[in-house]
Amino acid sequence: MRIRLRVSIPATLLLAAWLPAAYGETRAAASPYLKDGTIAYAMTSLRWATYLKPDARVDCPDGVNDGPREQFTALFPDDGQPRVLAETQLRREIQGWFPTTRPDYFPYREPGGTQALGLNLDGKTGPEDFTSLDGEPGIDNQMYRALGCINSWRDAQGINDSLNSGEIVTQDYNRLLVELNGVDDLVNDDAVEVTFYRGLDPLHTDAGGQDILPGGTQRIDVRWGGKYIQRLQGKIVDGVLTTEPSDLLIPWAVFNLPADEYIRDARLRLALAPTRAEGLIAGYADVESWHLQMMKSQSTHCQSYGQQSSMSLYKAMRRLADAYPDPQTGANTAISSALRTTFTQVFILPESKSPLAGAAPPTRAAPYRGTPFPRTPEEEARDFPEVAAATADP
Amino acid sequence: MRGFRASEDMAVSGFNRGSLAGLLLSLLPVPVLAAASPTEGYRSVPTPPGVRVQATELDGPVFADAKGRTLYHWPLGQLRNGPTGDPPGKSECTDVRTEMSAGLMSPYPGGLQLPDLDQRPSCADEWPPFLANARARPVGDWTIIERKDGRRQWAYEGFALYTSALDRKPGDVLGGRPDKRRGDYPVSRQPIKPPPDVPPGFAVTTKTTGRLLVTAKGDSVYASDRDAPGRSACDAECAETWIPVLAPAFARPQGEWSLVERSPGVKQWAFRDRPLYTYGLDGDTNRLKGGDVPGWHNVYLQRAPAPPAGFTVQDTTVGQVLADAEGRTIYTYFCGDDSMDQLGCDHPTQTQAYRLAICGGGDPGRCLRTFPYVPAAENAKSTSRAWSIVYVDPLTGRFAKRGQDGALRVWAFRDRPVYTFSGDRRPGDAFADGHGEFRGQRNGFKAFWLRDDFFNGDQPGPG
Numbered sequence: 001m002r003i004r005l006r007v008s009i010p011a012t013l014l015l016a017a018w019l020p021a022a023y024g025e026t027r028a029a030a031s032p033y034l035k036d037g038t039i040a041y042a043m044t045s046l047r048w049a050t051y052l053k054p055d056a057r058v059d060c061p062d063g064v065n066d067g068p069r070e071q072f073t074a075l076f077p078d079d080g081q082p083r084v085l086a087e088t089q090l091r092r093e094i095q096g097w098f099p100t101t102r103p104d105y106f107p108y109r110e111p112g113g114t115q116a117l118g119l120n121l122d123g124k125t126g127p128e129d130f131t132s133l134d135g136e137p138g139i140d141n142q143m144y145r146a147l148g149c150i151n152s153w154r155d156a157q158g159i160n161d162s163l164n165s166g167e168i169v170t171q172d173y174n175r176l177l178v179e180l181n182g183v184d185d186l187v188n189d190d191a192v193e194v195t196f197y198r199g200l201d202p203l204h205t206d207a208g209g210q211d212i213l214p215g216g217t218q219r220i221d222v223r224w225g226g227k228y229i230q231r232l233q234g235k236i237v238d239g240v241l242t243t244e245p246s247d248l249l250i251p252w253a254v255f256n257l258p259a260d261e262y263i264r265d266a267r268l269r270l271a272l273a274p275t276r277a278e279g280l281i282a283g284y285a286d287v288e289s290w291h292l293q294m295m296k297s298q299s300t301h302c303q304s305y306g307q308q309s310s311m312s313l314y315k316a317m318r319r320l321a322d323a324y325p326d327p328q329t330g331a332n333t334a335i336s337s338a339l340r341t342t343f344t345q346v347f348i349l350p351e352s353k354s355p356l357a358g359a360a361p362p363t364r365a366a367p368y369r370g371t372p373f374p375r376t377p378e379e380e381a382r383d384f385p386e387v388a389a390a391t392a393d394p
Numbered sequence: 395m396r397g398f399r400a401s402e403d404m405a406v407s408g409f410n411r412g413s414l415a416g417l418l419l420s421l422l423p424v425p426v427l428a429a430a431s432p433t434e435g436y437r438s439v440p441t442p443p444g445v446r447v448q449a450t451e452l453d454g455p456v457f458a459d460a461k462g463r464t465l466y467h468w469p470l471g472q473l474r475n476g477p478t479g480d481p482p483g484k485s486e487c488t489d490v491r492t493e494m495s496a497g498l499m500s501p502y503p504g505g506l507q508l509p510d511l512d513q514r515p516s517c518a519d520e521w522p523p524f525l526a527n528a529r530a531r532p533v534g535d536w537t538i539i540e541r542k543d544g545r546r547q548w549a550y551e552g553f554a555l556y557t558s559a560l561d562r563k564p565g566d567v568l569g570g571r572p573d574k575r576r577g578d579y580p581v582s583r584q585p586i587k588p589p590p591d592v593p594p595g596f597a598v599t600t601k602t603t604g605r606l607l608v609t610a611k612g613d614s615v616y617a618s619d620r621d622a623p624g625r626s627a628c629d630a631e632c633a634e635t636w637i638p639v640l641a642p643a644f645a646r647p648q649g650e651w652s653l654v655e656r657s658p659g660v661k662q663w664a665f666r667d668r669p670l671y672t673y674g675l676d677g678d679t680n681r682l683k684g685g686d687v688p689g690w691h692n693v694y695l696q697r698a699p700a701p702p703a704g705f706t707v708q709d710t711t712v713g714q715v716l717a718d719a720e721g722r723t724i725y726t727y728f729c730g731d732d733s734m735d736q737l738g739c740d741h742p743t744q745t746q747a748y749r750l751a752i753c754g755g756g757d758p759g760r761c762l763r764t765f766p767y768v769p770a771a772e773n774a775k776s777t778s779r780a781w782s783i784v785y786v787d788p789l790t791g792r793f794a795k796r797g798q799d800g801a802l803r804v805w806a807f808r809d810r811p812v813y814t815f816s817g818d819r820r821p822g823d824a825f826a827d828g829h830g831e832f833r834g835q836r837n838g839f840k841a842f843w844l845r846d847d848f849f850n851g852d853q854p855g856p857g
Binding site: 091172 | 828847
């Protein structure tokens, strides 16, 4: 059974009540999955929390964004003019790999309305914040503004949404495990330790290979996965795990290239059941890390599948970024966001942890800082001067 | 940080990891080597007069013309928007210079004028056809086709043959790619090779570490230090993890291959007297994981030459990558153009327009700072053909003459400079792996992977 989630805090609480029942489970401390105060899960899906509003006039009132193919045609119409590859194709690739904050050549279309999925990350309610589906104000999810009107990222219908999440299961590089220690019971516990590891093994599925079953075993990747060993502190209230904010590195390779997401001040809000967990990972996505992960995952060709222009999206994300200002420039480097996620219970083989005993804590990962010698907006304006002249600087 | 460590695998290399002796041996034809050193063997097949088998450092034995120039073919391949390459019995590589892009790779349309047209060679300039004289007659899998200009051209297994304008000496394989590549790589030329000297059920794959022996299914093959020559010490419990590679009842010893009788009627293949196994916990094909178990080693038919002295190996989240002395990941640049000819654009003698765009946004200075060349120290010497020291003009990216103003003396692999990425901040970072068009498969940078534990062994090493 698959669960389609629209989560806010009250919704998570409802889910917490419903989830065990849905699987015919109890949260008794004697559950075979909770042993010696420990239970572990493997991530089975991960999606940027966009939200399709039922009213299309509100959802994307100006329509969806153009992608590389449409933008190329607009810049270089098929008008019989001879074109030079270095001044067309390569300049577009340059804009993708050396993006700038120069205002876009093309209008950027964002979702309308005031509702979004996510959490209140800063504890405040501001003019840019959304309201949850349950009416909670202060929801921080500027990523939704950036992605919400790009076809490929739209919830459950965009190719990125399904492809990227599918790779969470099929790609061993992305095998993220979460282990809860010090758990007295799965309903209420005021202090649990939450540790992330990377696992080494494929997920345990049913005979059809589609549904992921609990009870599988996982070995911890001690050899290459040290960066992913991360500890957070949390508590369980009414069956919902919440963690204190902490930076989180998530392995997320798509199409066989190593890539990661780096979420600042990440926090989990997961409804727990003995065999499943699901909810949100919310925090501030590091923009440069996000852009790199996307560029490595998708060529311009793949971006074209879902009308996603990497250069337009980068400009939008930098414009909408709302946290972690650069000490030199003052420009924000991270964007509030939320990821919907699901987990299935696994047993971590204790012997696979033994190399960690007495070992120094792994070096904490650092976010990607972006291309070390970026182009300036002025340089970008020189790429297509006629178009640049028609698009005003702010 | 550790120095280069390439000795944990079974020492079956024909090249002494970069020694001068290994270099000299590598330049000799394989039959000479076969008796003297354990270089990769091959099975003899009929060849036309003058065609010989040439040993190479990275690609094993290849067919070459009478002057030792490697022979390549260019089989038809499908790209995003259509096919190109040679169909059987026909050469599409002509003397006519191609001027426009083909639009075979979306989303960009065809009909765009290609860069540096004034210096652009024709396909046949870059890939001279291997011509047959008037008296030549087909032999074995070697046939003769007629080119569009009426000249006769040799073909092997139906596909027209060429040499590469980039190859200068016998044993060079600078023009083509070691193996046919999947994904969005160009339709590439590959060196043609005699059949490998392996029994049915085995195959050989080219890795950055050498010519790796695998089963026909792609599972890596291992040998154990505990085994005496011709005898397996792996008992029933051991064999649950280390699965003996069994030979059929009718198998017979051949060349370097022998048979070990595990129990009456049950035969196990051995190579160079070492019984062979696969590793039950490898998880996927082309893996090197079993070599982590003490006493167990991957089996190579020949090892790749060692990288230059001072280079290091770094652990990453994927496996191991080659790095410079400071631990910075080494990158190679890979480029094939979107023309019907699919010409290369990653060698310093070829157009640099693509590289300068992707490494520096078209600015050679930014390119140099973002992807610096790897300098060769004053006293550094190349000890292999694969790793050489070249002089480049940093602003043009072209080869320079020694002593030329501003020229840099840098390390090159397969005659192409290698780079680091200034966005990598710590040893093991490989942020620029896949930087460029089609995830680095057509115009971009790839990390120099020595080991890949996560992507089915697919992290392609440098071409």
